[in-house]
Amino acid sequence: MTHSSDAGGAGETVPDRGTTVYDLAPGCTLEDVSAGNHYHATVNGVVEYGVFVDLSASLSGLVHVSELDGTYDVGDELIVELLEVRENGDLSFAERDLDDYVTESVDAGGDVDVADLRDSVGRTVTIEGRVVQVKQTGGPTIFHVADGTGIVPGAAFEEAGVRAHPEVGREDVVRVVGEVETRDGALQLEVESLSRLRGEAEAEVTDRLEARLEERAEPAEVDPLVEWEAFEKLRPGLEAIASRLRRAVLGGRPIRMRHHADGDGMCASIPLQAALENFVASVHEDPDAPRHLLKRLPSKAPFYEMEDVTRDLNFALEDEERHGQRLPLLLMLDNGSTEEDTPAYRAVKQYDIPVLVVDHHHPDPDAVAPLVEEHVNPYLHDEDYRITTGMMCVELARLIDPDLTEDLRHIPAVAGLSDRSRAETMDEFLALADEAGYSEDDLERVGEALDYAAHFLRYNDGRSFINDVLNVACDDEERHRELVEFLSSRAERDVQRQLGDAMPHVEHEDLPNGAHLYRLDVDEHAHRFTYPAPGKTTGRIHDEKVLETGDPVITIGYGPDFAVLRSDGVRLDIPQMVTELSEELPGAGVSGGGHLVVGSIKFVSGTRETVLDALVEKMGEAELDEELRSTLVRDDD
Template sequence: MVPVPDAGDSGVAVPDGGTTVYDLDSNCDFEYVSEGDLYLAEVNGVVEYGVFVDLSDDVSGLVHGSNLLGTYEVGDELVVELEEVRDNGDLAFDEVDLPDYEVETIARDSHAVADLGDVVGESVTLEGVVVQIKQTGGPTVFQVRDATGIAPCTAFEEAGVRAYEDVELDDVVRVDGYVETREGAVQVEIDDLQVLDGGDAEEVRTEQADDLDEMAEPHDPEPLVEWAAFEKLRGDLRAVAERLRREILEGRPIRMRHHADGDGICASVPMQVALERFIEDTYEDPDAAQHLLKRLPSKAPYYEMEDVTRDLNFALEDRTRHGQRLPLLLMLDNGSTEEDTPAYRNLAHYDVPIVVVDHHHPDPDAVGGLLDEHVNPYLHDEDYRITTGMMCVELARMIDPGITEELRHVPAVAGLSDRSEADAMDDYLELAREEGYDEAELRDVGEALDYATFWLKYDDGGQLVTDALNVDCDDEARHRDLVSFLATRAERDVERQLDAAMPHVDHERLDNDAHLYRLDVENHAHRFTYPAPGKTTGKVHDSKVAETGDPVITIGYGPDFAVLRSDGVRLDIPNMVEELKEEVDGGGVSGGGHLVVGSIKFVRGMRETVIDALVEKMADAEIDEELGSSAAFAED
């Protein structure tokens, strides 16, 4: 430091130790100005009585002629000290004679998104990444993510006109504005928005990278039950949890497709609730979950071209209208087979990652190159007895462990719905008993979900489904009454269907001594009502298993499909389907499912040929009376 002489007869004396001059960034406001400190100012106007100076874009004032040490023009720089804040808010400065000094740049402090609620009504600066740009009928809304959360920042031009057209997704920006509340939620009204580039942008990304990784890191709760078979899957589930959390932080929507049955509901509802709560914790915008997450049931046991076409259409519209990224597709209790690949290849034309959590027999060679993450017990030498609902309960807890108390009964519902014979079922049933459910009540929950889902068709059911499952439900009595009503209706409709169908069930004894039952569900069962053909076949099968106590195979068929169920017979339905594709020329065979339960499609004119060929294969199958069946793979 160099000692500074007194100013003399004009200007003001340099305060003791006043050898540092502060250069305010353009976005600093009056909060960064203090009496006794020295500032670098730029002349922005010259009048007879002095000069007007800017310390920043927001801090300006007058240096009166009597306090000037020289003559200045617009654009000249000088050193000033705050003299007075007048009653009307105007600032008066004195020039300081300071021939030698050091300059220290003062940058406006960046506020954290998580702290915005504490500074409502104040001006702030945010630095972060733009993860969504949404054009409304009024302002343009930029969702900006820092290391603590994501905040909506609004900019106004003309109504419905895009503000800051040069700003794009993934840009690093500095937002100056004022914190306000709208309908109880915090947002920043933009005064200025700058795109940072080069080293400035990289510095922000680097500073926030570790915090972003920490926010994406999943939780590691203790498993609900100790189960060695399940432990093989925990690493895969953890990778999915981290992927989903990170995609939400990056502003990517999630489109969740799930099989429309009990296990599919037990998988998707916990995931929906956990992801919604993570979004609510991360985004200041209370409507964020509505835009970032959709749960959609799929009737078919694979991802149909109809579904993918609808999904892509909605996604592309949302990208155009709301500035959203294309979504991540999350497939639950579905999505592991070759039948899914045409739809997946359609998505491959776009930036749509695909994540699958499923327990149906997979075709990893067909789907492997099309999926970003794939969790399936068969990939670890396990099988369908680890249901998707069981996996997704643990996955949901990795995303939000606070959901645990609401989910303790759900794995048992999933297991009973899909007839899991896993060793862990006794432990899951005990967990449910601790929550007040006996086995009969759990079965009723599964039936209620299946019944409601049938009538909802392509609708997700919203609160009705969450109430039936008793997840995110605020009224236990309503849940119990709803389940009782739906399960009773389901039982009534099943009995009516069996009364109509049973007289038309054909029986024969196969060469391996298994009972074979056939039912034409197209002509000898009520159509377009509950239960659907797959469920009807399953109920007929259960009745015959109980009646005979022997190995049983049941086929429920229509004009161009057949639903298959087996107990005590070691079938391999996915393999049989592959063989029929090769052996039945012109059959148009497709399908799959579990090893002992599945569905097959074919062309109408080849029904008899396909089914006869199938029965021949079943007659050669090995009898294993200890082998049970899994859930009915419904084909509507």
């Protein structure tokens, strides 16, 4: 039973204060009483052989005339001792005249953790925790209460559509008494009483909540899919992010996941979405919680654009107002590391929205660090883009839900192939995928299918469709295979058409450092507004030239105000080049970034020739590097 008293702790006697007499709340049941204890009772009927008394709305029994000392009428109050609980549930009492006693209140139902509610269906229970959401419906007010083991909705009724318990708001620590019931297969509480805790009671529950959150937010202990010394530098950061994400779910905070809309970005976000949805489902008794509390949002640009952050803030504030949700946590995947992200971050900073970043683009840590709470990036540990975001997020997903491991074994290889990683462990990732039934050709086709789907989905997450393509949480293996074959075939058809029309217009020159430079005006000599986009077109032309020459190659695909860059065997520090061009060409509006071998630059259209000439000059001075040679190069022997 749950007690509250100004006099001290529960028990039959309190030293120097007399006998304890329990005052039961209206919802108390048989589980809240014990033979031998004393209770406050109210007479509800008088008969020749005694009086019937109520201890609560559902607890009544007889005080036999032989156990009565006085004469009573209906409504009179007395103190009784519970003598016996018979097998049929009948209660028998004896009147007791106590000169020295202490009253202790008993809330209805025993204290139950949310995680154990399924064993209490049909019973009245007490939950102590924090209100994490208050939603007013056309009928009851729904209070979502978190106790560190889970989150349960409680329906409190006033008049239809009228706010119940207006004195209780989100973030308040409360004691809820209610009957556990099922609604459409899900659990909820039918609230009988809801009170805000203060003082010592609030502090006690808060401390218990914090201890439970800290324990359950701990990431799972999993061995890495492959042993990789470089990756171990990142593991503490990934564990910290896993803990933050688990804690957000346990605390009822929504999560908005922003990812770059390319193969690596989807290999990062899809496994993590599956892991988080599973964890949300294990925490929340509301079956709709995974859909309402987790949003995966693709971003076309490799940074957080103002267009994206404006949408995100608008939806977050609307959800807070309309659905009583907390403001979300923002998780950036395969973007979010550069100075270009900071304007959006400064907008987010105006609200209670923490930002976590997992990325492998070349970062601007000085610009980003003050605006994000966790940042995992291989460049921060003297590593580079070869550790892709997809590789990192597969391990992150396993830290949240290790049961997904078997479904994710092929994904690091897809991510590596999609982002042209030259990691020393790629052979191990390919072998891992092969054990899962994927050849390297299969993986390439999955990557092409993802890229093709992302192009047409644009700002839509594609949800189950993309899951089927990547074969994560997909319940039909044959459908996955047929879908990948269809999409990758269409992608290759469109690429070949693009190459056939664009290749005659590719310009070539030899750079002073010995590299080949190929250029294409993709605005004039490639199909626009269809697949493949300029970046993909430039990449495929680059691959063709690498295969054709076997030498160091740089390829530029440019339009009126942008250029897409690819390199092979040349150490292009694209972020550094962007910084230098911005300083050297005032008024050109140069911005952009990327990796050592791939990137993009934007500029004012009227300065295109000036920017491109300066860019080519820097490329001609770049150092050649055998370690950056593509695996596409053919062995003539």
